[in-house]
Amino acid sequence: MAYPFRLPEVVYLGRGALANLGQEVKRFAASRALLITDAGVQAAGLDKKIIGMIEEVGTKVDVFAEVEAEPSTETVDRAGRLVREGGYQLLVALGGGSPMDVTKGASVLAVNGGSIKDYVGIELIPQKGVPAIFIPTTAGTGSEVTQNAIFAFKEEQVKKGVVSRHLLPRVAIVDPELTLSCPPRLTAATGVDALVHAVESYTALKATPQTDIYALEAIRLISASLRTAVFNGSDLEAREKMALGSFFAGVSLANAGVGAVHALAYPLGGKFHVSHGVSNALLFAPVLEFNCLSNLAKFARVAGAMGEPVAGKSCREAAMLAVKAVRELVEDVGIPTRLRDVGVSEDDIEFLTLSAEKQTRLLSNNPRAMTRKDIERIYSSTL
Structure with missing residues (x-):
């Protein structure tokens, strides 16, 4: 079956890519822009440089820096109202997945109205939103290239996704130099998140020869460079490989989708407020082990791309x-490997199982069908 393949309108990728920001801002001829970011990015001082570059080309810029980790529907609704009432003609997202997802939501809410809750699901947004430029400061989420946005529904203690072609960024500027200030723990969590995107999209039911090219290269780049990026964060070569790997994984994710790792990870973020990257990391190996039998050849290629000695091994062994x-x-970069490490107890397994089972969009793309018993068994084995 043929699936659509989409990319942002313009992509700048590599060292020094940020130098193109001014000309892109000018292209939209916006008199007022809103920079959407978070307190961590502000603390690192990265916002000042971006503000200066935007103002240099004659565009007035205001800042919304109230984005929290794992952003809630309330936050994106508030940002959407601000964009609409403020008459902003351009949005600039600066940060990790949270500011970028809030920017996507605010962009379409400013034009379409309502709450982001109204658009949960696939292709439910009627019109494209306010133009946006995306500048990631972490190498992990790939949000700068996807048509997805994930938000926390506090009252339900779960996370849900909005998927629409109207969420696809107009411009992505991926400059590895902006990730140099990313601390080790965040580098580890976002890096494993990117690897999950690559492996899940490579083995997804909607994978195509086109997405496979991006996914496999992302697996190679991330596996070879994540440890160095975590433990020697000033190594620009490792940071560049992570930025490339994250972007390539995002391209594959955006077009092939992901599966059960994400489905089982979402309830952890919603109820226990575990970051998206750590949630994915906790379920990565257990779900991978469950999925392996569905396509031994592809999982063997994953192992080879991760540097494992697959030569001479049977397909199953590989x-x-x-x-x-x-x-x-996951262990080497210091991410927890047991659910109990993030506050989950045996009493929580039923809630997690029932919540994960509702993630049908993701589970339907998993290479191996997963029953409620399978989900429960994976959670229990990871406790």
Whole structure:
């Protein structure tokens, strides 16, 4: 089956890419722009440079820096009202996945109205929103290239996704130099998140030869450079490979989708406020092990791309090396490996299972069908 393949209108990728910001701002001929970011980015001082570059081309810029980790529907609704009432003609997202997702939501809410809750699901947004430029400061979410946005529904203690072609960024500027200030723990969590995107989209039911090219290269780049980026964050070569890997994984994710790792991770973020990257990392190896039998050849190629010695091994042996490689990488970069480490107890398994089971959009794209019992077993084995 043929699936659509989409990318942002313009992409600048590599060292020094940020130098193109001014000309892109000018292209939209906006008199007023809103920079959407968070307190962490402000603390690192990255916002000042961006504000200066925007003002240099004659555009007035205001700042919305109230984005929290794992942003709520309330936050994106508030940002959407601000954009609409303020008459902003251009949005600039600066930060990790949270500011970028809030920017996507605010962009379409300013034009379409309502609450972001009204658009949960696939292709439910009627019109494109206010133009936006996306500048990631982490290498992980790939939000700068996807048509997805994820938000926390506090009252339900779950996270849900909005998927629409109208969320696809107009411009993505991916400059690895902006990730140099990213601290080790965040580098680790976002880096594993990017690897999950690459592996899940590579093995997804909607994967195509086109997305496979991006996903496999992302697996190679991230596996080879994440440890260095975490433990020697000033290594610009490692940071550049992570930025490339994250972007490529985002391209694959945007077009092939992801599966059960994300489905089981969402309830952790909603109820226990575990970051998206850590949630994915916790479920990565267990779900991978469950999925391996669905496509041994592809999982064997994942293992090879992660640097495992697959030569001379049977297809099954090689595929299982992917699980080993993932476990070692997650442990090496210091991410928790047990659910109990993030506050989950045996009493929570039923809630998590029932919540994950509702993620049908994701589970339907998983390479192996997953029953309620399978979900419960994976959570229990990870406790």
